[in-house]
Amino acid sequence: MAKLLKGKEVVELLNDKLINEVNALKSKGITPTLGILRVGERADDLSYERGALKRCEQVGVQVEVTALPEDISEKVFFDTLEKLNNDSNIHGILMFRPLPKHIDSEKARAMLKASKDVDGCTDLSLAGVFTNTKLGFAPCTAEAAMEILKHYDISLTGKRVVVIGRSLVIGRPVAMLLMHENATVTICHTKTIDIPSITKDADIVIVATGQMESVGKETISEGQTIIDVGISWNDEKGKLCGDVRFDEVEELVEAITPVPGGVGGVTTSILVKHVVEAAMRTLEN
Known part of the structure; x- marks a missing residue:
């Protein structure tokens, strides 16, 4: 009988650590905030979103969901992404993919700021993984x-x-x-x-x-x-x-x-961990 490497234990320890870090940030006037950008209502996206919302609530991270219709124009989508990029109150962005075919996914990845790329999808984040540097975040x-x-x-x-x-x-x-x-x-x-x-x-x-x-x-x-x-x-x-x-x-x-x-379950906790890390990095700049 194999030992089961259950995620629950990992999540609980991560949550305890994140709660302390979030409280420390809030004492300095910073509320770690995740911006979710979702186009349409794919079942798997909604399921992951629910998990992210629950985990954020557990540790005190704020979430702002921007839900766009499936037929949103490419211009409006990119305008929305740029607004999230430039919002100093949003520390991390989760951009659900795949995007609808009429939206240029590669352009979206390139536009997303690596400093807010808490899901590790941009080229700069991946470069950070390869070089072991904090250019963004690992997937x-x-x-x-x-x-x-x-x-x-x-x-x-x-x-x-x-x-x-x-x-x-x-x-x-x-x-x-x-x-x-x-x-x-x-x-x-x-x-x-x-x-x-x-x-x-x-x-x-x-x-x-x-x-x-x-x-x-x-x-x-x-x-x-x-x-x-x-x-x-x-x-x-x-x-x-x-x-x-x-x-x-x-x-x-x-x-x-x-x-x-x-x-x-651990994947969702890592997403939240990245949001908190992104908020902490703002203190270093």
């Missing part, structure tokens, strides 16, 4: 995976870590974060030949395939630590599932994140 999911490893005292120095997935949301940035902690990292992807021959030699496997239950015991070895980043609704099972076939892998590995209850 929340990538940092959440790292926070879980840190919380459960899973050493990374000298360890062999395989990341399955190469997206800019998790795969590539988490690989960089792992290397900053002195891990030896291999990235596998859809064009990798014989993935099991690579993953089976790893100490830690981070699974971010984006494909529900795509990784099973044929890919995993005994004694490994598994971080499952995926979360999808399984109609057949009537429940949320990850990218890992949990039931067949749990009996082999030493530790694994459950889905739900693992990386997802």
